[in-house]
Amino acid sequence: MTFQPIKFYQTGSFVVGNRLLGENLRTVQSDIARSDSLTLGHRACQGCGEALGARYALDAAMRATGNKILATNATGCLEVFTTPYPETSWQIPWLHSVFGNTAAVATGMAAALRVKGREDIRVVAQAGDGGTEDIGFGCLSGMFERNDDVLFICYDNQAYMNTGVQRSGATPPAVRTATTEAVGSHPGNVFGQGKNLPQIAMAHEIPYVATATVAELHDLEAKVEKAMSMRGARYLHILVPCPLGWGSDPSATIKIARLAKETGLFPVFEAESGEVTGVSKIRHRLPVESYLSEQRRYAHLFKPVENREVLDRIQAMADRNVRRFGLLEEEVANNTPREQ
Amino acid sequence: MLEQIEGSRAVAKAVALCRPEVVCAYPISPQTHIVEALGVLVKTGELSPCEFINVESEFAAMSVAIGASATGGRAYTATASQGLLFMIEAIYNAAGLGLPIVMTLANRAIGAPINIWNDHSDAMAVRDSGWIQLFAETNQDAVDLHIQAFRLAEEISMPVMVCMDGFILTHAVEEVDTPSQGQVDAFLPKFVPRQVLDVDDPVSIGAMVGPEAFSEVRYLAHAKQLQAKEKIPGISREFELIFGHPAGGLVNGYRLENADTVVVAMGSLLGTIKDAVDDLAEEGKKVGVLGITTFRPFPLEEVYAYLSEARRVVTIEKAFAVGMGGILATDVATSLNRVRIDQYSVIAGLGGRAITKASVRSLLEDAIDDRLEPLTFLDLDHELVEREITRMRESKRSGPTAENLIRDAQLKKFSRTQRDG
Ligand SMILES: Cc1ncc(C[n+]2csc(CCOP(=O)(O)OP(=O)(O)O)c2C)c(N)n1
Ligand code: SF4
Ligand SMILES: [Mg+2]
Numbered sequence: 001m002t003f004q005p006i007k008f009y010q011t012g013s014f015v016v017g018n019r020l021l022g023e024n025l026r027t028v029q030s031d032i033a034r035s036d037s038l039t040l041g042h043r044a045c046q047g048c049g050e051a052l053g054a055r056y057a058l059d060a061a062m063r064a065t066g067n068k069i070l071a072t073n074a075t076g077c078l079e080v081f082t083t084p085y086p087e088t089s090w091q092i093p094w095l096h097s098v099f100g101n102t103a104a105v106a107t108g109m110a111a112a113l114r115v116k117g118r119e120d121i122r123v124v125a126q127a128g129d130g131g132t133e134d135i136g137f138g139c140l141s142g143m144f145e146r147n148d149d150v151l152f153i154c155y156d157n158q159a160y161m162n163t164g165v166q167r168s169g170a171t172p173p174a175v176r177t178a179t180t181e182a183v184g185s186h187p188g189n190v191f192g193q194g195k196n197l198p199q200i201a202m203a204h205e206i207p208y209v210a211t212a213t214v215a216e217l218h219d220l221e222a223k224v225e226k227a228m229s230m231r232g233a234r235y236l237h238i239l240v241p242c243p244l245g246w247g248s249d250p251s252a253t254i255k256i257a258r259l260a261k262e263t264g265l266f267p268v269f270e271a272e273s274g275e276v277t278g279v280s281k282i283r284h285r286l287p288v289e290s291y292l293s294e295q296r297r298y299a300h301l302f303k304p305v306e307n308r309e310v311l312d313r314i315q316a317m318a319d320r321n322v323r324r325f326g327l328l329e330e331e332v333a334n335n336t337p338r339e340q
Numbered sequence: 341m342l343e344q345i346e347g348s349r350a351v352a353k354a355v356a357l358c359r360p361e362v363v364c365a366y367p368i369s370p371q372t373h374i375v376e377a378l379g380v381l382v383k384t385g386e387l388s389p390c391e392f393i394n395v396e397s398e399f400a401a402m403s404v405a406i407g408a409s410a411t412g413g414r415a416y417t418a419t420a421s422q423g424l425l426f427m428i429e430a431i432y433n434a435a436g437l438g439l440p441i442v443m444t445l446a447n448r449a450i451g452a453p454i455n456i457w458n459d460h461s462d463a464m465a466v467r468d469s470g471w472i473q474l475f476a477e478t479n480q481d482a483v484d485l486h487i488q489a490f491r492l493a494e495e496i497s498m499p500v501m502v503c504m505d506g507f508i509l510t511h512a513v514e515e516v517d518t519p520s521q522g523q524v525d526a527f528l529p530k531f532v533p534r535q536v537l538d539v540d541d542p543v544s545i546g547a548m549v550g551p552e553a554f555s556e557v558r559y560l561a562h563a564k565q566l567q568a569k570e571k572i573p574g575i576s577r578e579f580e581l582i583f584g585h586p587a588g589g590l591v592n593g594y595r596l597e598n599a600d601t602v603v604v605a606m607g608s609l610l611g612t613i614k615d616a617v618d619d620l621a622e623e624g625k626k627v628g629v630l631g632i633t634t635f636r637p638f639p640l641e642e643v644y645a646y647l648s649e650a651r652r653v654v655t656i657e658k659a660f661a662v663g664m665g666g667i668l669a670t671d672v673a674t675s676l677n678r679v680r681i682d683q684y685s686v687i688a689g690l691g692g693r694a695i696t697k698a699s700v701r702s703l704l705e706d707a708i709d710d711r712l713e714p715l716t717f718l719d720l721d722h723e724l725v726e727r728e729i730t731r732m733r734e735s736k737r738s739g740p741t742a743e744n745l746i747r748d749a750q751l752k753k754f755s756r757t758q759r760d761g
Contacts, residue, residue: 067539068539069539070411070537070539072407079548080548083544083546083547083548084547084548084550085547085548085549085550085552085553086553088544088547090542090544091542092539092542093537093538093539093542093543094537094542094543094544094545095407095410095537095544095545095546096544096545096546096547096548097403097406097407097430097433097437097546098403098429098430098433100399100429101399101400101402101403101406101429101430104395104399104400104401104403104404104407105403105404105406105407105410106407107393107395107400107403107404107407108362108364108393108403108404108405108406108407108408108409108410108411108413108415109407109408109410109411109537110407111361111362111391111393111404111407111408111413112361112362112391112407112408112409112411112412112413112415113411114391115361115362115389115390115391115413116361116412116413117389121539138396138397138399138400139396139397139399139400139403141396142395142396142397142400145396146393146394
């Protein structure tokens, strides 16, 4: 390959700016002809990462399929803030059934399309981390195992936000939620394995598994596009900061999502048929405190006294991710822009 | 075509003739033979195009049906008992969304204690969900009701549950007139969904509704049931024209003319009751039977019309509201609240206990002589019950009831054989 490894990073944020890229590399969101699948008028909080993630993902899926998408949605913030009667923010065919059955509903949608010979129309299922990892897990695993033609997207804000910020299977250690309060000798959520859904999805050996954050628009859209170019069960896990539940500034949503990746706490990677095929390298490695200190859900780790022991344990988690996924740049980098 | 066939297989054939596009299956006795037979029909290509989906739970089965139906596919599944309870959130959802899914319920008891045999506790657990509930008396009924179920479901855009007694019907081999594809096609038009996920005309299905319109949406579900009540007799008449024999309807009367005493019941139990009533009639007793074919919507007016001249009504049912009494009996009482008629509620056949003609007969004799209690548990072993009540009174830690009762029952049987042998 003869290209020059130029990196169009913005200073400070390390973002690849749209304006620095060729027209064909620009994001769907920057396209005036984007579908606006999820249009304005919804009632998400200011700075809601989930609203942003859904909009990016669905518009990208719409573009990838020539606007032939049926979407389904678990109960949760996304469902509630987009459809308070008599309004709906969805400009695409959209179905909400209940909290825990989204993957199965999607299976049914895909089955009906197959019978009708309309496999040109594709199905996207969406749920929060609770609707994915906890209550929806049985149906999700069944859908994976049958390899149904569904893209399942988890908008991971690491707790049950819609019911008022309670702990889910995706809530990280030490986080304060309404059911893991920052009291007692071990404030916040317990340290444990948690549920690593992307890896559990990989264990099903489905064609495609990827993680992404709302900070990296190009990466997220490219993964949606790739997912839509494939058939079978595909899983996309998007980290979506929640200003309300995380106690973060609404204007800091993108920054926090980026810090989750740059600290190594949220590995961004993709996998095909159970094998990791690509990793987004950390550009500018930062200690976990830079991420944690932006969020009041971790405030008890810093005040009234710094809890070094817990901070070290969280740093160790990040370090393990870095080792496990090879998140650091090689000395001699030779990356295409896609592999930022 | 007349053939000797197992109830489950006859139903599978009938369902296949209705050309379902998505069939989802999760096994539970006594429903298994139905979905197994459908699986074969799909695999051999006899039922095509159709997606047969092996799901991981009943909750998923109903959810797959929801997704398929909302995408314009004719969807079918079958379950029983614990399976029905496992899918109950999706049961309510399907009705709330107004999706015309058809489901067979192979009626079975609900645990604990776990029990695979027949009663109607499962159907009663979802009677308020918004689903239409039809009850088959025979396997012929089961076949015919399924064909009518698809028609009804799609005409009013509501889900329909066909209840057939587990084992008693599902596993019984008897003569059934299975219809031809031509007959079914003449009776059941192509599915035109009232609402559908369509890329050319996007809608949101399942949006949130607050107090401003929730009552109205719920009222409309009720209105649809009332609409079903009006349509069912017409669908039944049309069915008879095409298939050549009567089936369905709201209620079915037997020997009702001049009957002083009328027995009300649902499902296969009606056969035993009719036999007992025939015997009583030979002895000059004026006893008739009213079978409820459509339990939801409940045919209040029709029940009134058939029962208002009777002196007494005996409702025999295979389920009850714990702490209250008969469920069907309560609905019958609502029908009759304008008239003074002696009403007896009888709970029978729970967890598969055989309801014998002799028991029904002596029960009816008691009723005719006005010796029956208002609420009776047919053939209840009072000795067993008393023993456990005493045990619970005497010791706080009296142990698990199910185990205690089984041991007592064994002991009783043993001492009887000792005595007799
Ligand atoms: C069966 C059931 N249990 C509980 C709830 C209550 N509930 C609704 S949304 C929700 C939280 C959703 O959390 P998540 O899936 O993470 O989505 P988020 O709101 O965080 O985006 C809960 C617990 C429900 N609707 N249904
Ligand atoms: S609570 Fe969080 S996820 Fe829900 S709308 Fe607000 S910011 Fe978004
Ligand atoms: Mg969440």
